[in-house]
Amino acid sequence: MIEYLLLAPILTSILCFLTKTRKQVETVSIIGSIATLVLGLVLVNNVFKYGTIVAWQNALFADAFSAFIVLIVSIVGFVASFYSVGYMGHEFDHNIFDIKKLKMYYVLFHIFMFTMLLVGVTNNLGLWIAIEMTTLVSALLMILYSRKSSVEAAWKYMIICTVGITFALFGTILTYYAAVKILGETGDALNWTSLIAVADQFDPTIMKLAFIFILIGYGTKAGLAPMHTWLPDAHSEAPTPVSALLSGVLLNCAMYGIIRFYTIATKSTGVGFTSNLIIIFGLLSLGIAVPFIILQEDYKRLLAYSSVEHMGIVALGIGFGGVYGIFGAILHMFNHAMTKSLMFFGAGNVLLKYETKEIDKVSGIVKSMPVTGPMLIIGALAITGSPPFSIFLSEFTILAAGFLQGRYVSSVLFLLFLIMIFAGFFNNISKMVFGTPKPGITKGEVSRWTLAAMSILIVFVIVLGVYIPPFFYDMIMKVVAVIR
Amino acid sequence: MIAKIALVILQLLAIIALAPLLSGIIKKIKAFFQIRKGPGIFQPYYDIAKLLQKDSVVSQNVSWLFHAAPIVSFVAVLTAGLLIPIFITELPFGFAGDLIAVVYLFALARFFIALAALDAGSSFGGMGGSREMFVASLVEPALMLSIFAIALNVGSTNLGYISQTVSAMGFDAFSPYQILAFVALFIIAIAETGRIPVDNPATHLELTMIHEAMILEYSGKQLAIVELGAMIKQLLVFSLLANIFFPWGIAQGVSAAAVIIALLAYFAKIVILGAVMAMVETSTAKWRLFRLPELLSISLMFSFLALVSFIIVKGG
């Protein structure tokens, strides 16, 4: 089952490589991503129905949490491939991309999908490999545009994330060392299930060290402050569909790594150490995002900083702990993925239309793009945690968890940052969306594909804001059970 | 029932009939203090009668409101007259409104006159309206505090009930808080009736006028109504002062003798009050408008002191 899921994007990628024309490559890509989505959903369904699935002598492994990541990856990936057709098609039409580059884009896109799926379904140490692979592939995607800034961003991304990931490997080795002491030198010593089973016997000091390395390592990749510095560059310079994947999905994948190790480390060190650390990083991320969001001049960077903020929120949810906290964090990962992708897609449309990333040079989107404009407003409200949109529910749950756990100071700070971010973010977005467009901007949407992609996401954003379907609720509760 | 209606009509007639007289008396007393001869005390009657016979000249800018305003304000003042005990405490329609309602009926009257002042488009009218409303605003907090002081003492804002209770107290009514409240209300009365130092009813310079500036555009019958309304209002304010603080002699029940005694006592009281007012007017100069808040804060202070001393004396 898992193998098929992993095979789908690889095959698609190969087929994309073999195609000749734009039509072909787009068709292959769409079909491939539909296949990935379907397989992903089947996997998710199986996991939630029948329990954990393993394959390849435990090297591949899917429990509820993995399945949840697969769910996010495949949904956003699917939508992003739709969006790509519109977005990259526009670039192709305007001769920014030739067919070679377009093909290259789709090839890398599906490999990127593969690596992210791999993050979800791989067993422990493989996680490190998979995450490093995501960095490599996405760096390549970033330099498809040969702008100076893209190259700069890619370099920073590559270097900083590799350093971070190296730390994560160190943490993994230390964990392995702690596990080997208990389990002996078996191949099982790096499997999630066997680790968790004996995690409470691990040496706490080693685990503390290990957790620090993991937190800094994967935290770098997840964009937790102060290791987030590469993130605004990378996310704003990548091609928009990739930005959406980077912000919406890849960050979650890194977060997934942290949470996995958090579960193990907590069993050994006790809840205080790990959760305090993770809360500190969470608050730091929120706090650092505030000034940059308030004074932002580039709307894609604005979204990127908002991702830093949201990863901080997920971290807070995990740190607060309890059923509420973790439930909120998991729900938030999903909601953020949907909403942030929506926002990036909207931003992409704006970029195509206005050909600038500067907030001050964009105005009157509602007039020039009557569909994108309202969607951007909804997205902006949603991403800043306004009801009745989905992120409000998860943020509220996390806040409630903070209160229930007696972490009043953190909770109040959290709320304060949220409000400041709201003000900053909304100010910037409303400047762009409202008003009258500059002369020379024609009225009309860029492409129907992009709108289709956004419509799918907006359904998630709105529906999950007022109604959590029982099956989805059960799903998240199962994930919570895995983590706790 | 008939007795009640008779009482109402009697009270109305008394008010309408006495109002110009009070005006005349005050003018006469004022003249006395200023060592002038002055017009006769019935002069206001002649004035009104003359005005009623005159044709009116109306500004070309005005709307229907200009014509309606005197009527509305006159009616409002008259209605207030039915709520204030003049010679009897058991007012037939006393339940229709209390002290607060009286204040607001006066406000209604003032409101329409001030509106009409703006209608002609003259800057004098605007000036008068603005100042009139300004003075009213200045008065209001002190007025409400003294109403509170009075009402707290008696336990009600019903005017008939207040008179009744205070008159039942006899000389006990001369308590410090009563006196303080009286002083406060007297200052307010100066403002309400448009007298020096707040306003000069005898001025002929448009720029210094308040009330007169408002009604500058009225003439003939309309002016008569406006003037009469103002006089009635003055009388009512005096009656309030008289029958809230010194309700002696007021009739408790409906008997001819009591009513006659009450009427006489009432007349005496307002004449005395008028004399005091005339004295005050003669002994002060008109203040400039922006100094008025000082005067009103004095009144505010008095009424607040009245309230506090009541609370302290009576205990909470």
Add this chain to the structure above:
Amino acid sequence: MSEIILGSKMVQLIIALILVSTFLILGSTRLYSCVRAFGIQSFLLACVAGIVAYSTGKNDIYIVALLTLVIKAAVIPYIFIYIIREIKVKREVELYVNVSPSLIIGGVLVVISYYLIRSINILSELSSFALSASMSLVSIGLFVMISRKKAIMQMLGILIMENGLFLGAISLTYGMPLLVELGIFFDVLIGVLIMGILIFRINKTFESIDTDMLKTLIG
């Protein structure tokens, strides 16, 4: 048994030599000599792996040792030299921190690492020596990245860190499962390739590989 191996003079000596090679990198101002020192370091690392493989008798580790020898000691240095030749970079290592302060800081980092690992006080003295050496490598690697201007030196810094990890892994746990090791080698190799591509790109777009040029994305 493990203590014996690590305690053996041989391993200690090699680890010490690895540290020396690291300092060679810190102390040199020429790109070529840096690359050469890195090659030596990787070779020494392969030696450690070989000794561990020999004394534990695990065939897996032989493969790892071999891979280290081939990829880290041969292929990667070759890639470096290729890049340096192709883009005709100036041969100097441009520094933020001069050679002698660099060396002093490197020394301090070693001492700190040693102290840190000792103060954790959960490991035996011998494995803690290896671990502290590995920590030193990681931190010096990071320091190299921070203190050198050229993009290519940052790439080298990452590889030094990677070597440090490798040393830690091999001395603590005698390597990890083979599949995982292979994955890591694969990643490292691909990583180096992609970084190489990026360096070419940087050179092409900025006409220099000085990272000082890469300061346009701020705020």
Add this chain to the structure above:
Amino acid sequence: MVSGEMMITYLFSGLILFYFIGAVSAVLLNKKDGVCAFISFISAAVASVFGIIFSLSVIWGDPFSLALPGTSFLQFGIFVDALSAFFILVISVAVFAVSIYSIGYVREYFGKKNIGYLGFLYNIFILSMILVVSANNAIMFLIVWELMSVISYLLVVYEHEKPETRKAGFIYIVMTHIGTGFIILSFLILAGSSGSFNFETFRAAGVAMPPLLRDMAFVFALIGFGTKAGIVPLHIWLPYAHPAAPSNVSALMSGVMIKTAIFMMIRVFFDFLGAGQAWWGYLVLAVGTLSAIIGILYAVVEPDIKRMLAFSSIENVGIILIGIGASMIFFEGGRPGLAAIAAIAALYHLLNHSVFKGLLFMGAGSIIFSTHTKNIEKLGGLIKKMPVSSVLILVGVLSISALPPFSGFVSEWLTFQSLLLGFNFNTFTMIVLSISAAVLALTGALAAFCFLKTFGIGFLALPRSEHAEHATEANTPMLLGMGLFAILSILLGILPFYILPALDRVTRTFIGVSAFSQFFSISTFGTIVLPAKSSLSTPLLLVLMFIFLLVPFLLLYNARKSRAIYETWGCGQPVSTSRNEYTAHAFSKPVEMWFKNLYRPARQTEATYSASPFLKESFRFESRVEQVFEEYIYDPVVRFVMAKSQSAKVVQTGSIHAYLSYIFATLIILFMFVIAGGS
């Protein structure tokens, strides 16, 4: 024959359904402006009729509740008791009139703006308000509460082409968000004690909480809901947002939306937290008093009519809160009967305010509709151009100025009386209540001043600009909508004896006792009789005034015949031009001088001279008053945040070496943390 219970469910569903129909049809029909406007607003009006019947039957019947499907995590429910029903009534009444008005008003936008968008938002906005007052779960409440805020924000920025509108919208949504933050804190404290987000559990938990937590819940709720209600100093958004919105929406926002905050205050303070501490009541009273006076003071000097109305809303919210504060004091002091009277006064004023403020905003809308200006200095003479509108607006003006026998008078009278009832309390209470009453009196007088100015300058005398010169009467639906409210203003003034018993049923739900017959009664001529003979009968006053009309009519007999028309008196100079009229600014100058410490007026004059320095060629005069709260509280905070943000941005230097150092430093710090034995 359906049972009563079913009937009520149908009514409620019908109410929701029609708002939905309104919203959906607006979107579907948005190509045809006229049809779209008609259908969507008529649908809202129909829904509001359902709302009126529904709420009346709940007030006079039993509470209504409805559980909606959901998971244990998110369980929505509807609960409508008499209190909620009262607010639904207020909303529905306002919506009915405003919807009819809107049919005419939106013609302004035909061909220029998307009517479907407006109709959609309008219906959803109302629906969200209905849900706010009927939500039975904290999470659901927060969702619909923010929905209401967001939709109203979108309505505020409907005319987003104007930069000032965007600014207004931004200030509004940020302030409302801050408010929601506090509400969330308050609810979390309550939920922390009750272990659930259901309002039912809040009721039990709130009373049982430790005092400190209760105090915090109270203060947070006061700040949170106060922001929405527009209490000083959290009011700054109101004078921006309400004027920026289309006038029909302003009418709803000022008339109804800010009342939902009052609703929740009552819910939280009385229902959830029980009697509470003595100082709660005093705080609410103080806040109310401050809001009343500050609100009206700014209204007096405001030249923009819609902004003036917004400031006046702050004032009226203050008056309502004075009643609620007094009620809390009495309630806490163990006098529920008196508390009920004070609460009735507050609710009565709330109802009245929603009517006359709605009327006035619609009136302002009519003025803008026909003159295209909001600046009072540019109006004038409208009473001749818009005769019907001006009469209707006059009714609103008289009501808001609390002149008898109009509606505002009755509720202000009740408020004064309820403050007077403090004579049954201790010294401190008496003094506090008296001071509050004095301030309230000043407020009332200034309100009269303010609205007199507005009506007098705006409607009377000569037109002051081209705009006013060419004004025409508003169209029929607009007049109908305004007329409804004007009639209602009068009815609410003269029929209090119908309304008080209903209000008594409402206040009974949160105070627990009925004040009727025990603390007040209704006797002949619809007289309201309070303890100690204080009584008021507006119907009788009205009748008396009508009878007395006879006197002036007799005196004025034949006056019309002998009337000469001539120029206005100007000391002998011909002055019949609008340039000689008294301006609004001049009119309010005395008050400006009186409170110059608050206003800090700044003036600028600029004169150009022709040849001689004594002959001015042109003269420019500019004067403005400071918005003290903005300039001394909010602006410094914003500047501080901006400055700090600017310096914090240094972190992102662009240098990869710096970035790597951060990671290095983090690592070292965490190591120290572990070595130090941190946990």
